[in-house]
Amino acid sequence: MSDAFLAACRAAIGAEHVSTAQADTASYLTDWRGRFTGRCRAVLRPADGDAVAQLVRLCAQFRVPLVPQGGRTGLVLGSVPDASGDAVVLSLRRLNRIRAIDPFNRTMTVDAGCILHDIQQEAARHGMLFPLSLAAEGSCSIGGNLSTNAGGTGVLRYGNTRELCLGLEVVTAAGEVWDSLRGLRKDNTGYDLRDLYIGAEGTLGVITGAVLKLFPQPKAAITALVALGSARDALDLLKLAENACGPTLTGYELMSDICLRLVASHFPALPQPFPEHYPQYALLELSSHESEAHAVALLENAIEAALEAGVARDAVVATSIAQSRGLWAIREHIPLAQAAAGKNIKHDISLPISRIADFVRHTDALLARAYPGVQVVCFGHLGDGNLHYNVAPPEAIGHEEFLFEQAAVNRIVHDSVTQFGGSISAEHGIGALKREELARYKSPVELNLMRALKAALDPLGIMNPGKIL
Structure with a gap:
């Protein structure tokens, strides 16, 4: 059966895009942190949604489980197969087209395998902003971002990935293509299937395309690092900044002193903004659609009020793009410093x-x-x-x-x-790593509803098995 299945896959997408040799499949089988390596029958690399649908139909016919995979940057073992070797990896890396940009509707239609950074750059070339931003943006794919409902640094202003998506193209577990790439901001025509597939980690279907929201590019982005005495002070500063700056406050990150010490130890070339250490730090970013002067004035007034109220101990405001990048680099290097430690x-x-x-x-x-x-x-x-x-x-x-x-x-x-x-x-997300934890903390009602959805949409249980449930 395995030989017949693989022969059918080769006929569907070409033999050069069906890999079974260990040397060719190894890079698809280990998780991002290198803590787990699975096994697979083959790695399949379709080029478009129709090819994905063909492969899913073959998986259903031969009862072969499949694991959708994008940039493989997840941290919960959601995009690698288990150790059984029964599944195939369905790599979406070749689905990497920017399909269309609609400047009046402020939308971009993309393949699921597009790298997040490429989407950001394409939006910028058209004078617009796609605000999803996270540490792995140079490697992660938008399909993976949607499948895990990724967050990142801009959620405060723009929301999670779910809020940034207007429509999906999905291959169902039966190998049918659901095309909802309409780019509508209002559509009350029944159940919200889009939100069902977003965050499902490929357990209900394979996302192959998406319509994304775009926003006007801000005229200025200003960054500051504020030293604080406690996490409680960080909450007080957040409230003060939100009241003073309103929607211009687009980022608010918390970092403990241990974080900055780790970064300084392993990346000494990065900035060390303060001559002494404080228990906590907040990284603030304001984005203004008026002017840089407007953003600077809002941020400086908020920080001055925080210092006068005793909420803040000290503060550094970036006065150049290089300084702003340096402050963000401290935050972005925390996971790297942890890994080095x-x-x-x-x-x-x-x-x-x-x-x-x-x-x-x-x-x-x-x-x-x-x-x-x-x-x-x-x-x-x-x-x-x-x-x-x-x-x-x-x-x-x-x-x-x-x-x-x-x-x-x-x-x-x-x-x-x-x-x-x-x-x-x-x-x-949950993946395989937190599956047992989910069972411990979710209510029986929630778990039963989730199992009912899984059984209804994936009755053969072939879609990313062992993940979430």
């Missing part, structure tokens, strides 16, 4: 913004009691309630040894997240 236990969580300071204080204390000397590397998108709450081992425990504590550490953190009304996954 050794392995850690990562958490991508969201909380009601009002409860973040209490959560940090409470959970830090729980971990310190359980693992004296533990380091919590806490940073993230405070403006939308998303924290990357990562736990590094005490000096007395080796990094590999500490990974054996992952289940216990997760229990402490995720129980605390639930206690404070949060979610165990903010923007990375």
Whole structure:
């Protein structure tokens, strides 16, 4: 059966786009962090949505599970196959066309395999902005962003990927093509199928195209780094900045002192803005459609008010593009500095913004009691309630040894997240890594509804099996 299936795949998309040799498939099988390597029957590389539909129909006919894959930058084992070797990897890298740009509707229609950075650049060439921005934007694909409902640094102003998408093209589990690339901002004609597929991680169907929202390019973007005494001060500064700056506040990132120390240690060429250390820092970005002077005035007034109120301890405002990039580079290098320092236990969580300071204080204390000397590397998108709450081992425990504590550490953190009304996954998804955690924290009603949807839309269970449920 396997030979007949692969022969049919080769006939459908060409033998050169069906890889079975280990040397050709290896790069598709290991997750982004290099912690897990799966196996597969083959890697299939279709060139368009019709070819994807042909392959999905073959998978259904031969009962072969498939794993859709874009840039393979996910962190929860959502885009790599398991160790059984039963599945095929359906790589969407060749689906990389910018199909159309509509400047009056402010939309761009793209293939799912388009790299996020290329979409940003194409929008800029037309004098517009596609605001989704995240650390992996040079490698991740828009199909993967949609499949995980990615967040990033612009959610405060523009929303998650779901809010940036107006229409989809999807290949269903039956191999049918659902074309909803209409670019409508209002469409109340029944169930919202678009939102069903966004965030489903390829478990219900394969996203092959999308209509994306574009925005006017701001005339100026101003960045500042503010030193703070606590996470509570960060919340007070956020409220003050939102009241003072309104929708011009497009980014608000929180970074603990440990984060900046790690970056300074492993990337000493990056800026070190303050002569002394503070417990917390907030990175603010304002985008103005009026002028640079307008943005500077708003930001400086907000910071001055924060300093006078005792909310802020110190502040640095970037006066050039180079300085702004330098401040953002500090934030963007935190994950890289963590990787250079050794392995850690990562958490991508969201909380009601009002409860973040209490959560940090409470959970830090729980971990310190359980693992004296533990380091919590806490940073993230405070403006939308998303924290990357990562736990590094005490000096007395080796990094590999500490990974054996992952289940216990997760229990402490995720129980605390639930206690404070949060979610165990903010923007990375569930994949295979958090599947058991989802079963622990989702209500039976929610899980049953999700299983019913999966059974209805993928009755053969071939779409990215073992992910989410």
